[in-house]
Amino acid sequence: MQATGLTLSGISHRYAGMLAVSEVNLEVRPGELIALLGPSGCGKTTLLRIVAGLMRQSAGHVVIGEKIVDALPTNERGAGIVFQNYALFPHMTVAANVGYGLRAAGVDKAKTAETVQRMLALVKLDAMAARYPRQLSGGQQQRVALARTLAVSPKLLLLDEPFGALDKNLRLDMQIEVKRLQRELGITTLMVTHDQEEALSMADRIAVMNKGCVEQFGTPEEVYDAPETLFVAGFVGTTNLLPGTLGLSGAEPVVDLAGGGWLTLPVARPCSSPGQVVLSVRPEHLRFAAPEEPGIEATLQLSLPLGALTVHELALSGGQPVKVIVQRGASGPRHAPGDKVRLALVPGAVPAVFRPAAATALAA
Amino acid sequence: MNGSSRFLRRWQLLLPLGLFFFTFVFLPLVLLGYISLHNDMGFKEFGTGQYLKFLGDGFNLGVLGQTLWLAARTMMLALLLGYPLAYCFTLASSKWQRVLILIIVLPLLTSAVVRTFAWVVILGRQGIINSLLLNLAWIEAPIKLLYTPAAVVVALAQIEMPLMVLPIINALSKQDPNLREASLSLGAGRWRTLLLVTLPLSLPGMLAGCLLVFAAAASAFVTQTLVGGGQLMFMPFYIYQQAIQSNNYPFAAAIAMVLLVAVLVIVTLVNVAGRSIKGVAHA
Numbered sequence: 001m002q003a004t005g006l007t008l009s010g011i012s013h014r015y016a017g018m019l020a021v022s023e024v025n026l027e028v029r030p031g032e033l034i035a036l037l038g039p040s041g042c043g044k045t046t047l048l049r050i051v052a053g054l055m056r057q058s059a060g061h062v063v064i065g066e067k068i069v070d071a072l073p074t075n076e077r078g079a080g081i082v083f084q085n086y087a088l089f090p091h092m093t094v095a096a097n098v099g100y101g102l103r104a105a106g107v108d109k110a111k112t113a114e115t116v117q118r119m120l121a122l123v124k125l126d127a128m129a130a131r132y133p134r135q136l137s138g139g140q141q142q143r144v145a146l147a148r149t150l151a152v153s154p155k156l157l158l159l160d161e162p163f164g165a166l167d168k169n170l171r172l173d174m175q176i177e178v179k180r181l182q183r184e185l186g187i188t189t190l191m192v193t194h195d196q197e198e199a200l201s202m203a204d205r206i207a208v209m210n211k212g213c214v215e216q217f218g219t220p221e222e223v224y225d226a227p228e229t230l231f232v233a234g235f236v237g238t239t240n241l242l243p244g245t246l247g248l249s250g251a252e253p254v255v256d257l258a259g260g261g262w263l264t265l266p267v268a269r270p271c272s273s274p275g276q277v278v279l280s281v282r283p284e285h286l287r288f289a290a291p292e293e294p295g296i297e298a299t300l301q302l303s304l305p306l307g308a309l310t311v312h313e314l315a316l317s318g319g320q321p322v323k324v325i326v327q328r329g330a331s332g333p334r335h336a337p338g339d340k341v342r343l344a345l346v347p348g349a350v351p352a353v354f355r356p357a358a359a360t361a362l363a364a
Numbered sequence: 365m366n367g368s369s370r371f372l373r374r375w376q377l378l379l380p381l382g383l384f385f386f387t388f389v390f391l392p393l394v395l396l397g398y399i400s401l402h403n404d405m406g407f408k409e410f411g412t413g414q415y416l417k418f419l420g421d422g423f424n425l426g427v428l429g430q431t432l433w434l435a436a437r438t439m440m441l442a443l444l445l446g447y448p449l450a451y452c453f454t455l456a457s458s459k460w461q462r463v464l465i466l467i468i469v470l471p472l473l474t475s476a477v478v479r480t481f482a483w484v485v486i487l488g489r490q491g492i493i494n495s496l497l498l499n500l501a502w503i504e505a506p507i508k509l510l511y512t513p514a515a516v517v518v519a520l521a522q523i524e525m526p527l528m529v530l531p532i533i534n535a536l537s538k539q540d541p542n543l544r545e546a547s548l549s550l551g552a553g554r555w556r557t558l559l560l561v562t563l564p565l566s567l568p569g570m571l572a573g574c575l576l577v578f579a580a581a582a583s584a585f586v587t588q589t590l591v592g593g594g595q596l597m598f599m600p601f602y603i604y605q606q607a608i609q610s611n612n613y614p615f616a617a618a619i620a621m622v623l624l625v626a627v628l629v630i631v632t633l634v635n636v637a638g639r640s641i642k643g644v645a646h647a
């Protein structure tokens with residue numbers, strides 16, 4: 001099957017006077033899995049519903065393949081949705097659920113039965129064809145929902161918080177399963193989630209959304225390693241947000257931290273102009289330095305060994321809390337709670353520099 | 365506190381309603397049954413003569429059949445008109461829903477006598493419909509609308525409409541909107557979605573509405589009598605006639621018991637048949 005691309009150009013949606021989605025531009029390549037990641041109320045589900053045709057956007061265009069589909073109703077768009085609650089038809093058997101779309105498309109009974117068999121085999125539910133949805137577990141219901149959607153060979157697969165209702169172990173299994181199917185079928189997929197781990201592990205690219213806008217659109221590595229906004233840095237992964245002042249006097253940019261001490265950066269980005277800044281440093285980008293090395297003064301408060309990693313909770317001299325994550329058994333000085341220590345950057349780590357939120361708001 | 369005392373307290377809560385039902389529903393029914401089991405009007409001879417008399421006479425059975433058929437037709441018309449109304453209600457915005465619900469329950473807030481007289485005014489020889497048709501010159505003489513079985517069906521369907529619409533609205537608004545959207549996203553059109561998803565899943569509501577309307581229409585004395593006129597005989601009027609005009613209480617009681625049992629049997633059968641439809645009861 002030839003995969004189809006999806007283009008969203010200038011999509012805005014006004015909802016009861018509020019801008020739920022604002023000027024969203026996204027280009028999804030054929031066969032890609034894109035995650036729309038953001039907190040609840042950020043407009044990601046609205047955007048998904050607009051793509052599906054369940055809502056009509058106030059401005060902008062949805063392009064599936066080469067075709068502008070703004071005027072097409074949901075049933076003619078070829079976008080299959082898997083809902084968070086699966087929305088299986090309770091009065092139909094599993095087989096009837098999976099065959100529903102095919103029958104609607106006018107496929108004859110024999111051909112439908114054949115495809116249903118194939119789809120149920122694909123999601124490993126061949127034995128459940130005659131059951132009713134209420135007789136299945138959550139994971140099985142989700143696989144039926146997936147098979148039902150995939151049976152009609154949609155141009156787009158839309159997943160609305162697909163793993164939200166599953167418990168943790170099952171969730172990982174289903175994530176692998178969905179990713180496998182998506183790869184195998186090469187189907188262009190848009191997934192809405194508020195779970196950053198899910199987005200990082202499954203998506204080819206992630207669109208991080210906040211207040212109706214896409215803050216950053218990039219690969220999981222880009223989003224994690226080089227966040228473009230303060231929001232992305234804080235929402236994706238764990239980070240230490242340290243206020244300070246950026247100085248560019250020397251050969252390398254230096255941030256004088258408000259909480260005490262200073263850090264030399266290889267490069268200052270995305271913000272490179274001197275002045276008030278917020279530094280975003282990942283916990284794994286900090287290490288314990290030798291006393292003679294330059295670094296930040298801090299006091300170790302608590303150490304939590306978590307298997308392969310150890311999480312250290314520290315306080316800067318000004319009292320601000322800082323997290324540091326190191327590999328257990330890694331070389332370097334050992335410390336006990338209460339010790340005065342020095343923190344330095346791991347070689348190669350590039351913390352992100354941002355204008356403080358208040359300053360950004362003033363400038364805007 | 366132990367379980368049995370809590371059980372006792374729950375019983376105490378049920379007591380007022382229980383006593384009320386016992387005194388004003390159960391006892392009168394027993395009395396009715398007792399009266400019906402007398403062969404003579406003087407209550408001297410005990411026996412099943414009244415029932416044998418009723419069941420052995422074609423006229424009586426005809427009245428029973430007419431009454432049940434009237435209720436069935438009323439039920440079907442109310443369902444046919446009520447379902448679209450209920451469906452529109454669930455699709456309307458909350459502002460319109462407030463207006464619609466008022467219109468829907470309005471018949472319940474006015475007396476049956478008033479509503480029935482409104483239909484007499486509409487359907488009469490000099491009524492609204494006949495005047496309109498005469499003025500438009502579509503007809504030359506007034507047509508007979510009032511005192512026909514069709515008129516009774518139409519009037520009853522309107523009067524009992526809330527009993528049909530409210531349970532359907534309840535069933536429709538309990539439905540997960542995602543089901544409709546899932547159907548659309550699978551390529552099914554609006555009509556197909558309505559027919560294969562929305563309609564079957566609202567069957568319990570339709571069933572409840574049908575049973576309520578059927579039972580109400582079978583015993584709607586005022587409307588049956590005023591819109592149906594003297595020529596059309598239905599069970600409630602027959603009871604009235606035997607009891608009040610002929611003073612034949614045992615026979616009137618027997619007719620009442622027959623109507624009661626007939627309606628109960630039909631309601632039970634329809635209910636059992638409806639609940640056996642696969643998947644629906646658990647939806």
